[in-house]
Amino acid sequence: xxxxxxxxxxxxxxxxxxxxxxxxxxxxxxxxxxxxxxxxxxxxxxxxxxxxxxxxxxxxxxxxxxxxxxxxxxxxxxxxxxxxxxxxxxxxxxxxxxxxxxxxxxxxxxxxxxxxxxxxxxxxxxxxxxxxxxxxxxxxxxxxxxxxxxxxxxxxxxxxxxxxxxxxxxxxxxxxxxxxxxxxxxxxxxxxxxxxxxxxxxxxxxxxxxxxxxxxxxxxxxxxxxxxxxxxxxxxxxxxxxxxxxxxxxx
Numbered sequence: 001x002x003x004x005x006x007x008x009x010x011x012x013x014x015x016x017x018x019x020x021x022x023x024x025x026x027x028x029x030x031x032x033x034x035x036x037x038x039x040x041x042x043x044x045x046x047x048x049x050x051x052x053x054x055x056x057x058x059x060x061x062x063x064x065x066x067x068x069x070x071x072x073x074x075x076x077x078x079x080x081x082x083x084x085x086x087x088x089x090x091x092x093x094x095x096x097x098x099x100x101x102x103x104x105x106x107x108x109x110x111x112x113x114x115x116x117x118x119x120x121x122x123x124x125x126x127x128x129x130x131x132x133x134x135x136x137x138x139x140x141x142x143x144x145x146x147x148x149x150x151x152x153x154x155x156x157x158x159x160x161x162x163x164x165x166x167x168x169x170x171x172x173x174x175x176x177x178x179x180x181x182x183x184x185x186x187x188x189x190x191x192x193x194x195x196x197x198x199x200x201x202x203x204x205x206x207x208x209x210x211x212x213x214x215x216x217x218x219x220x221x222x223x224x225x226x227x228x229x230x231x232x233x234x235x236x237x238x239x240x241x242x243x244x245x246x247x248x249x250x251x
Contacts, residue, residue: 010032010039011031011033011035011040013028014029016053018146023051025050025051025251026049026051027053028049031054031056032054034057034060037060037066040054041066041070044070044250050251051134051247051248051249053248054246055080055245056243056244058242064076064244064246067246071248071250075246075248076246077128077131077132077244078128078131078222078223078244079242079243080221080223080243081220081222081229081239082241082243083229083232083233083237084180084218084240085218085237087210087214087215090236092206093203093206093235096196096200097196097199098195100165101163101201103201103205104161105154105161110161111152114148114171117169117171117189118148121187121189121190122140122141123141127140129143131247132247132249134247144185147173148171148173148185151173157173157174157175157184158208160172160208162204164195169188169189169191169192170197171186172202172205177214178214179215181212181218182218183217205217206235217237219237
């Protein structure tokens with residue numbers, strides 16, 4: 001997932017119209033880096049959002065502890081870990097472990113396929129939404145289907161579909177950037193997870209990034225999603241950052 005961390009000097013604040021429409025109340029997202037927390041706290045007080053979602057480095061326990069100055073209903077949603085791969089130093093990844101593995105760009109005609117894959121891949125998956133009782137009943141797959149469809153294209157946002165033995169069983173959405181390309185959402189059908197398909201998909205996305213000239217590949221997940229992190233490390237990714245995601249229910 002993309003990490004909209006605040007810059008070193010202050011914080012960022014952005015409306016979240018998609019989440020606001022989905023939940024039926026005003027959602028605003030904030031992120032802070034190494035800056036003074038007082039301007040962030042003042043902004044949350046004055047902006048009038050019903051739900052503030054705040055992302056902060058795990059080193060900023062000072063900010064975490066002060067969020068209750070804004071409101072009593074503060075919930076720790078998750079801990080996100082960010083890994084990066086030095087494409088220049090490591091070079092192109094090896095070819096697929098499955099000889100029949102093929103990755104192709106997704107097109108709009110694949111929407112139904114991607115919806116089905118999303119529903120099966122992410123069944124039972126949890127993120128910071130599930131930590132907030134106010135959002136009870138939220139269908140994570142619904143949000144992921146919408147997110148995945150939004151990455152089907154040929155510009156900055158793209159999607160690759162991976163197949164083995166002719167069966168389309170995995171996909172990855174990516175953000176293309178000249179400095180750092182990001183793997184946004186990715187996964188493999190459960191019955192293919194012990195066959196190295198996820199590793200093949202990961203390598204295909206990194207090769208795409210290198211074809212685009214990006215010196216760095218980035219990927220992130222919740223800290224307890226250990227299995228994929230083991231694959232990342234074996235493929236040259238290194239743990240680089242970590243962030244808390246915090247919900248403030250303000251109304």
